[in-house]
Amino acid sequence: MKNIYIGIVAALLMLSAGCDEGSDSNDNKDVDLAGNWRYQISWRNSTATTRVETGDDGQITNESDNTSGDLALKLYFTTSKYEGGSINGYVMASKSFGTLEPYNYKYNISFANQIGLPPLGIYFVTLVLLENTGSGAYIKDYRTFDNTIVIYNVPYYTYSYYYYYY
Numbered sequence: 001m002k003n004i005y006i007g008i009v010a011a012l013l014m015l016s017a018g019c020d021e022g023s024d025s026n027d028n029k030d031v032d033l034a035g036n037w038r039y040q041i042s043w044r045n046s047t048a049t050t051r052v053e054t055g056d057d058g059q060i061t062n063e064s065d066n067t068s069g070d071l072a073l074k075l076y077f078t079t080s081k082y083e084g085g086s087i088n089g090y091v092m093a094s095k096s097f098g099t100l101e102p103y104n105y106k107y108n109i110s111f112a113n114q115i116g117l118p119p120l121g122i123y124f125v126t127l128v129l130l131e132n133t134g135s136g137a138y139i140k141d142y143r144t145f146d147n148t149i150v151i152y153n154v155p156y157y158t159y160s161y162y163y164y165y166y
Contacts, residue, residue: 030064031071031100032141033129039075041092041149048117050075050093052127053110060109060129062100070132071097071140073109077123082144087128090118123149 036055041048052075062068076082078089095111125145130137 031062031068031129031131033127033143034059034061037127037143039125043117046116047114048092049112049114051110051112052093054107058109059105059107060097060100061105062102065102067102068100068131069134071100072130074128074130076126076128077118077149078126079121079123081124082126082142087126087139117151120151120153123151125149
C-alpha cells in the first residue's frame with residue numbers, strides 16, 4: 001500500500017515537473033532579486049507547505065526606464081544545481097505580482113503554498129524571478145540556496161527547514 005501511495009503522489013507531481021522556464025532573452029535586464037531571501041518547508045504525510053519570504057532587506061527591484069512585464073516568483077526543487085538557463089523541476093511555491101514601475105521595488109514579500117511532495121530524493125532549491133513579456137516568461141534573476149533538501153518517507157511527522165540566502 002505504501003508503494004502505491006508514493007506512486008500516486010509522484011504521478012500528481014509530474015504535472016509540475018514539466019515546468020520549463022526560458023532564460024532571459026529580452027531587453028529589460030534590470031529587474032532582479034536583491035538582498036536576503038528565505039524559505040521554509042514542512043510536510044506531513046504527502047502534503048508540503050512551503051513559505052517564501054524576504055529577509056530584512058530582500059526585495060524585487062526594477063532599475064530600468066521601463067515598466068516591467070508581469071512578475072512572478074517560483075521556488076523550485078531540482079535534481080541538479082541550477083546555474084542559469086532553462087530550469088526544469090518541481091515548483092514548490094509560486095506567487096504572481098503584476099508589473100513594477102521604473103526605478104521601483106517590492107519588499108516585505110511573504111507567501112505560502114501547499115502542494116504534494118516530490119518523489120523521494122535529494123533536491124537543490126532555487127528561487128527564480130520571472131517576467132512575462134507577452135512573448136513568454138523569462139527568468140530575470142535567481143538564487144540557488146547552498147543547502148539540499150532530502151525528501152524521505154515521513155508518513156506521520158512534520159519537519160521544518162529554514163535556510164537563508166545571503
